[in-house]
Amino acid sequence: MSDVDPESVGGAHELVLALADDELCIGQNLAWWIAVGPFLEEDLALTSISQDELGHARALYGLLGNDIDALAYGRQPHEYRCAHLTELPCRDWGETLIRHFLYDTAETVRWEALANSTWEALGAVARRAFAEERSHLRHASGLLSRLLRTDTGCSQLLPLFDQFAPMACELFDVPPGCSDEALVASGVMARGLSDQRAEWQATVDDAVAAAGYQPQWPAHDGTPAQASGRAGQRSPHFAALHAEMVEVLSIDPSAVW
Template structure:
């Protein structure tokens, strides 16, 4: 095992975020507002799940666990053992909420992967480069879609979604408890607080460019005490959903 417990905890938080946001995005398969968008959004979901798989495999390899255990590790942990943030977990029934969440999440995700670009672990650094290439498409998609909606009569809906999701989005930057060790070891180059500051700048910049007037009420640190260990309402139902197929035949080999 070459990863420190701190590094494992940190990567697990990113992996679980990618897993949950990917799973939630896939809820739109076949339901996107039009065919081209349906395909693009589901591609983004698939990319996020791909990032999660890359990180889960890394964690399994490091622990000396066979990769056949990936499904069990990804899907069958106790809720308290997940480290995902609430923004990635919650159910967004409204397309406008899902689109805004995608933008808020990917703005942060891009910065989080960048912080791992020169990671002391070469596998993590390689994953970071791959993820960043994919993120450039995710961000272009969010920018193009939202910038156009912002200038239509749907802008009020977008603003309402931003105001609803923004307080939850700050939970993205609830660092895992071990983060200070990671910085000291040089595993990451930026703290969650650094990333959060860059993220707020990027978000405010987007809003200004789109000419959207939004009150950003919640400040940093609102969820800090939870340190990603408490699951959001609806997590149990989400996990049950994800386990539906596995539960049909728990010993089947895929």
């Protein structure tokens, strides 16, 4: 495998930045559940997953420059490329579970598409992350499957798919400045984001079919809408999340990640 120069591939850095921002926000939001999970096993599981996601963010930012803290915490809100789904606080445990399932299903697909990247450093990050994401997905899908075998679980969780599933499609939007075709042609990514989205949707469909549910997927060409998180438009939840993320730096500007 040749090591491609990411500077020569249109959008390689933009793609990695979007993935890193997703991981940063989802990891930070999951960290809220430390010591407040609904039961001990979930407390421990979500804490571990949070640490993994933040570790993935750090590894991805490290591919983009030496000043990881500036990339993670020093940009203006419009410079972030995270999907709105990752910015949601989800302080209800059911909301967290549905987002956890949708996000980690998407993550498994995305990392697999990068595992053999011709950008060798990205491929190495993807392979490590993919192994961890499979564990995350087993946790989310196993728990979801058990709960959807109950009437209470169906009544409480399936309506959340109506809210979150369409929003989660933004995870597969092509970031501005990014060429899906160039990324695939160069081997940076094995499959385009539209193909990845189709695989992800089919996996989600299969997971909820036994409960008699079919998510309503919006039609989309992969280009981020003007109001999309990928286009730099932040949700109403981002300001509070960002303030939480930079709290230590605001107290001690010399602190490093």
